[in-house]
Amino acid sequence: MNLELSGKAFIITGGTEGLGLALAQSLITEGAKVAICGRRADKVAEAAALLGPSALAIQTDVTVTEQLDAFFDQAVAAFGRLDGVVNNAGRSAATPLLDSTDEEWREDYELKVIAAVHLIRRAIPELIKHRGAVLNILAVKGKAPDAGSTPTAASRAAGLAMTKALSGELAPHGVRVNAILIGLIKSGQWTRRADAMSMAHDDLYGAIVQHQGIPLGRVGEASEFADLATYLLSARASYLTGVGINLDGGLSPLP
Numbered sequence: 001m002n003l004e005l006s007g008k009a010f011i012i013t014g015g016t017e018g019l020g021l022a023l024a025q026s027l028i029t030e031g032a033k034v035a036i037c038g039r040r041a042d043k044v045a046e047a048a049a050l051l052g053p054s055a056l057a058i059q060t061d062v063t064v065t066e067q068l069d070a071f072f073d074q075a076v077a078a079f080g081r082l083d084g085v086v087n088n089a090g091r092s093a094a095t096p097l098l099d100s101t102d103e104e105w106r107e108d109y110e111l112k113v114i115a116a117v118h119l120i121r122r123a124i125p126e127l128i129k130h131r132g133a134v135l136n137i138l139a140v141k142g143k144a145p146d147a148g149s150t151p152t153a154a155s156r157a158a159g160l161a162m163t164k165a166l167s168g169e170l171a172p173h174g175v176r177v178n179a180i181l182i183g184l185i186k187s188g189q190w191t192r193r194a195d196a197m198s199m200a201h202d203d204l205y206g207a208i209v210q211h212q213g214i215p216l217g218r219v220g221e222a223s224e225f226a227d228l229a230t231y232l233l234s235a236r237a238s239y240l241t242g243v244g245i246n247l248d249g250g251l252s253p254l255p
Contacts (some may be wrong), residue, residue, distance in 0.1 A: 003234035006031030008130075009079035010233065011072065013062050013119065014089035016043040018187035019137065021050070022222035023086065026230045028054045032083075035075035037062065062089045062115040063107075072122050082126035084233045087116035087159075088137040092189055094149045105151045112155040117162065124170070131174035133233050136163050138244065140181045140252040156181075160244050167242030176241040178232050183248020184208055185220035215250030 010027055014020045015036025024034045028051060036051075037060035038044050048057035056078050060071040076082055093108045120134055127134070141149045142156030160179055167177040186205065194204040205219045225247060231237055232245075246252045 001236065003030050003230065003236055005230070005234055007033075008083040009033045009035070009075070009081050010084040010086065011035045011075050011082065011119070011123070012086040012088055013037055013060075013115070015086075016040065016047040016057065018189070019182070019185065019222055019225050020086070020088040021047055022226040023088070023229045024051055024055060026223075026226035027233070028052070030230060030234075033079050035071070035078070037071050037089075062119070063110045065118060068115060068118060069122065072119060076126060081130055082123055083130045083132040084135065085119055085123045085127070085132075086135045086137065086229065086233070087119060089115060090137070093152045093155075094141070095151075096148045097150050100151060105154075108151040108155045109158070112152075113158050113162070116159065120166065124175070127170070127175045128173040133175065133237075134163075134166070134170075134177040135229060135232055136160075136177070136179040137229075138163075138179050138181045140183050140246055140248045142181060143244065143246070144252050144254045163244060164242050171241055176237070178237075178240060178242070179244040180225065180229060180232070181244050181246045181248070181252070182225070183220065183246065183251040184212060184214065185225055185247070186222055190219075212251060214248070218249065220247060220249060 010032055012020045012024055015024050016038030024036050027034050033054050035056040037058050039061050041059050044057045044059045056075055058071050060067045062068045090112050136159050138156045138159045141153040142160045145153030163177055163179040170177055191201050194201045
């Protein structure tokens with residue numbers, strides 16, 4: 001299937017490893033150009049070397065407005081256009097309310113909501129010009145939160161509400177806004193956790209599957225995420241907007 005992405009340009013926050021990097025690779029394979037960012041200089045350099053000349057990789061803390069603006073400006077200047085924005089920057093932040101602090105809540109909201117809103121606002125004129133798309137990467141906890149999952153559950157729910165509201169605002173301009181809600185997918189944070197526990201990666205994933213009771217009986221692959229995200233950013237998904245799709249092996253009790 002031709003996804004009609006050749007020559008198009010995309011921004012991915014949190015794109016230097018894991019899901020974001022897998023998506024960048026997928027988009028480049030389809031002929032697109034991609035700008036990615038991350039906080040760690042070493043990861044930015046590794047991703048740039050892996051992705052090659054079709055990618056722009058810049059060290060950026062998206063919670064610092066000046067850095068996020070500079071990243072956006074460099075991407076648009078380099079590519080001359082923008083066809084899609086993927087808000088993927090995030091981190092695990094699930095604790096019982098009594099164990100959390102106000103500052104942790106503010107930091108989580110700044111990273112997962114405010115930064116995404118700011119980037120979308122900057123991108124809207126370009127997206128309208130090219131009838132582009134916004135894709136927000138959230139978590140199934142935003143639909144069906146577990147006990148002890150704050151503040152992530154709250155910030156992800158805010159992201160889902162923003163996705164739906166913004167889809168209505170931008171639909172008249174031909175811009176689509178969707179979300180993917182992640183369950184458990186292999187990523188750098190899980191491998192780092194396994195390493196910290198001196199545990200084989202496959203053993204950790206097996207324990208997670210057993211504990212969580214994932215109906216499909218396995219953890220997802222980053223490539224499966226990339227396939228879905230690439231489709232949602234493409235013209236082949238031109239009649240999809242305002243939806244939050246669970247990518248969780250059937251884990252969520254809500255559709």
